[in-house]
Amino acid sequence: MQAEDPIDELIKREKATEPNPFLASRVMAEIERRSEKKTREIALWQTVALAGSIAAMAFLGISIGNSYNERTTSGMSLNINDGEIENLGYYNITEYEQNDYH
Amino acid sequence: MSDEQLIGEITAGNDAAFKTLMEKYQLPVFRTTMGFLHSKEDAEDVTQEIFIRIYQSLNTFQGESEFSTWLYSITVNMSLNFLRRNRRKSMLQSLEPFFALRSEEKNPLEELESAERDKRIRKAIDSLPEKQRMAFILSRYEELPQKQIAAIMNRTEGAVEQLLQRAKENLQKKLNPTIGK
Numbered sequence: 206m207q208a209e210d211p212i213d214e215l216i217k218r219e220k221a222t223e224p225n226p227f228l229a230s231r232v233m234a235e236i237e238r239r240s241e242k243k244t245r246e247i248a249l250w251q252t253v254a255l256a257g258s259i260a261a262m263a264f265l266g267i268s269i270g271n272s273y274n275e276r277t278t279s280g281m282s283l284n285i286n287d288g289e290i291e292n293l294g295y296y297n298i299t300e301y302e303q304n305d306y307h
Numbered sequence: 308m309s310d311e312q313l314i315g316e317i318t319a320g321n322d323a324a325f326k327t328l329m330e331k332y333q334l335p336v337f338r339t340t341m342g343f344l345h346s347k348e349d350a351e352d353v354t355q356e357i358f359i360r361i362y363q364s365l366n367t368f369q370g371e372s373e374f375s376t377w378l379y380s381i382t383v384n385m386s387l388n389f390l391r392r393n394r395r396k397s398m399l400q401s402l403e404p405f406f407a408l409r410s411e412e413k414n415p416l417e418e419l420e421s422a423e424r425d426k427r428i429r430k431a432i433d434s435l436p437e438k439q440r441m442a443f444i445l446s447r448y449e450e451l452p453q454k455q456i457a458a459i460m461n462r463t464e465g466a467v468e469q470l471l472q473r474a475k476e477n478l479q480k481k482l483n484p485t486i487g488k
């Protein structure tokens with residue numbers, strides 16, 4: 206094959222290319238760097254999650270506290286209004302109408 | 308120390324064992340990536356990413372195939388992915404080897420002709436269909452036996468032989484009108 210030799214020659218030259226002698230060290234350093242970055246990210250997310258949980262708990266506590274007060278007030282007013290639940294005016298309505306027509 | 312022993316050490320948390328494994332395989336991985344990328348810098352970058360991927364996914368290696376077979380299949384896939392992502396960049400870098408591989412023995416005209424011929428050969432190899440190119444690079448750059456190429460590519464030996472034959476014919480067709488006359 207006429208084209209074989211130039212191809213072989215090119216492959217031979219490319220195969221002879223040596224990688225950086227510190228490639229293994231470079232890879233190990235990169236693995237360590239990414240591992241540290243991941244650890245930092247995890248720590249950051251843990252802090253964010255903790256702060257978020259505390260904020261959510263505080264909000265929930267305030268909400269529960271507020272809703273408890275409102276119910277107490279409504280309950281009291283209901284109890285107070287319970288005393289006036291029977292409108293005595295109904296018993297006088299006939300009397301009132303009679304007076305109006307006459 | 309065998310690959311299995313090294314893998315056992317690495318999964319147990321011994322990073323020094325990973326460095327040993329990498330030193331054992333960095334040259335074959337680098338040569339294979341060179342076959343796909345034809346650029347020392349790109350081949351080094353991809354080799355680095357391959358070993359980081361290996362480190363991260365070593366616990367998923369089942370040991371059903373040889374470690375080297377698994378490593379070569381990751382190498383081939385990551386090289387092809389790199390080429391797909393950086394197609395435009397690699398076109399711009401096609402002149403780089405001309406400056407990198409200058410020879411003192413040739414005059415400027417000969418160097419120019421040689422660079423032009425190399426460029427055509429690389430282009431011809433890169434334009435081979437993906438499977439033919441994989442088989443060709445593993446066979447010619449790594450000199451792997453057809454049996455191992457078949458295992459890496461998940462094909463039969465006969466299919467690999469056919470791919471290699473077609474790759475040879477395609478290169479002949481593409482290059483003979485311009486090279487070797």
